[in-house]
Amino acid sequence: MAQPRIAVLPGVYDALSAKLAQAHGFEALLAGGNAAMGTLLGEPDLGQISMRDYADHYGRIAAAVQIPVLVDADTGFGGVHSVRQAVRAFERAGVAGLFMEDQTLPKRCGYLAGKAVVPIDEMLGKLAAALDARTDPNFVICARTDALSVLGRDAAIERAQRYWEAGVDMTFVQGADRMEDLRAVCAAVPGPQLANVSQAAQVAGASIAEIESAGAAAVMYSITTILSAARAVDQVLGALKRDGNLSAVTERLMPIERYNEICGLAEKEAQERRFSNPTPRRSRPG
Numbered sequence: 261m262a263q264p265r266i267a268v269l270p271g272v273y274d275a276l277s278a279k280l281a282q283a284h285g286f287e288a289l290l291a292g293g294n295a296a297m298g299t300l301l302g303e304p305d306l307g308q309i310s311m312r313d314y315a316d317h318y319g320r321i322a323a324a325v326q327i328p329v330l331v332d333a334d335t336g337f338g339g340v341h342s343v344r345q346a347v348r349a350f351e352r353a354g355v356a357g358l359f360m361e362d363q364t365l366p367k368r369c370g371y372l373a374g375k376a377v378v379p380i381d382e383m384l385g386k387l388a389a390a391l392d393a394r395t396d397p398n399f400v401i402c403a404r405t406d407a408l409s410v411l412g413r414d415a416a417i418e419r420a421q422r423y424w425e426a427g428v429d430m431t432f433v434q435g436a437d438r439m440e441d442l443r444a445v446c447a448a449v450p451g452p453q454l455a456n457v458s459q460a461a462q463v464a465g466a467s468i469a470e471i472e473s474a475g476a477a478a479v480m481y482s483i484t485t486i487l488s489a490a491r492a493v494d495q496v497l498g499a500l501k502r503d504g505n506l507s508a509v510t511e512r513l514m515p516i517e518r519y520n521e522i523c524g525l526a527e528k529e530a531q532e533r534r535f536s537n538p539t540p541r542r543s544r545p546g
Contacts, residue, residue: 261400261430261452267478268468273299273486275324279522281485282325288356290480291321293332294369294460298486305369311337311346319353328356330400330480335367335378336360340389347393347401357400359432359454360390362407362419370406370434371460377407380422387426402454403428408435413444420449430454430477437461439474446475455479459487 261267269288272278273295281289294305296317301308309317318331331350336343343360350358361367362383364376377383383403390401403423408416413436420431432454436442446453455476457465460483471479492512499509506513520526 261477266468266472266476269330269478269480271295271480271482271485272321272329273489275320276522277485277489278321278325278329279524282327283522286327288328288330288478289321289325290482291318291329291331291355292480292482293334294483295486296332298490305372307334307366307368311342311349315346315349315353318350318355322354322356329354330357330359330402331355333358333360335363335365336386336390338365340385343386343389344393347390347399348395351394351396351399356398357402357429358390359402359404359430360386361404361434369460370409371458375406375410377405377410377419380419383419384422384426387423387428391427400429402430402432404432404434404454406434408433408441413441417445417448420445424449424451432456435461437463437465439466439470442466442471442474442476452477456482457484458482459484 267288268286269290270281270286271290271292272281273291278289278291293309293314296314297303297305297309300313300317314331314333318329322329333346333350337346347358361370362377364378368375387401387403394401403420403426405416405419405423407419416433416436420433424431430452431449433445433449434456436445437456437458442455453476455471455474455478457471457479468479496506496509496512500506
């Protein structure tokens with residue numbers, strides 16, 4: 261967040277996709293709720309996963325890489341006590357921060373119809389609980405508002421301003437996908453802004469340069485990798501069923517050498533050799 265250039269966070273959905281993103285040189289990652297729902301349940305993002313399920317899932321992702329992971333904390337999973345537990349659980353899971361939204365329960369994916377938002381004071385109470393619960397001052401707490409599509413841009417900006425005044429580290433106006441909206445948010449709301457490029461928005465995604473020029477401090481590509489993976493699997497399995505072989509799609513498969521490289525096979529084999537004949541750390545008494 262403090263670096264002069266915009267932070268680019270590819271959305272990852274499991275440990276392997278996180279390792280791939282790290283291998284391509286990205287410096288931070290996003291693990292979102294929509295991708296988690298698809299990965300863990302194969303269902304749409306309608307708030308079905310519990311806080312503990314998320315913490316386990318995010319923990320596996322964070323453990324697989326050596327770069328920061330920002331995660332989706334939905335609505336905080338309940339009232340202020342649930343928010344406090346979520347912050348502590350996510351800190352223990354090893355993630356670098358979270359964003360929490362102001363939707364009512366049950367929440368919905370930010371791009372689905374039928375959303376509603378809680379009163380501002382209710383969200384402010386949750387944010388106060390989150391800030392009080394964190395033990396690591398470097399743990400990022402980002403406040404997300406879904407008010408833009410419910411109450412309009414001015415209301416969303418007002419909420420983001422109030423959330424920033426409450427002491428959060430970053431704000432995120434969900435639905436500010438068009439550049440005129442993002443520029444207005446970044447101009448009106450102090451502090452770092454998180455932008456989102458999501459295929460669910462069904463608008464042409466702006467370039468990183470355009471998003472940076474609008475004033476955002478970070479941008480996440482929340483479901484890009486899970487959609488690319490799902491399409492690849494869909495096409496390969498379709499070809500196998502249709503043709504009875506993989507000849508038409510062989511070039512779409514990752515070479516096993518690259519897969520083993522990403523998974524760290526050579527390092528694991530080296531560890532096996534090292535620990536199979538360990539050097540004594542102490543000499544035996546005479």
